[in-house]
Amino acid sequence: MFITTVIGSVINIFITFWLVPIYGILGSIVADIIAIFVRLFIVIPVVYSDSKSVYSFVKFIVLSIVPMIFMAVAIIPSYSNVESFSWSNILYKILVIFVYIGCVSLVYKEQMKRYMIAFFSHK
Secondary structure: OHHHHHHHHHHHHHHHHHHHHHHOHHHHHHHHHHHHHHHHHHHHHHHHHHOOOOOOHHHHHHHHHHHHHHHHHHHHHHHOOOOOOOHHHHHHHHHHHHHHHHHHHHHOHHHHHHHHHHHHHOO
């Protein structure tokens, strides 16, 4: 796994030199995110091929990326130029949380059903 760290670090350095002069700190953040994804997509197939996982590779990728998308969507109002308290911002984030919980519930429906039966059957 050392080689993936080296590859990710080199990519991060080059992208940082390219993006920071143009976008400043936001360019550094984007460079870090790109480097993390490169490392992720190098490491996951290697680790996945060495172990017998319950999930298919595609399902594993989807379950890894979907939370990242929800987090990105949830922070969008935080970066608007509104400096005061906003109920719409709070309600938006609560809505994102409930949609995420709904998506997780659909994916893990059978496991949650077994857990709930076991949890409520104990007295």
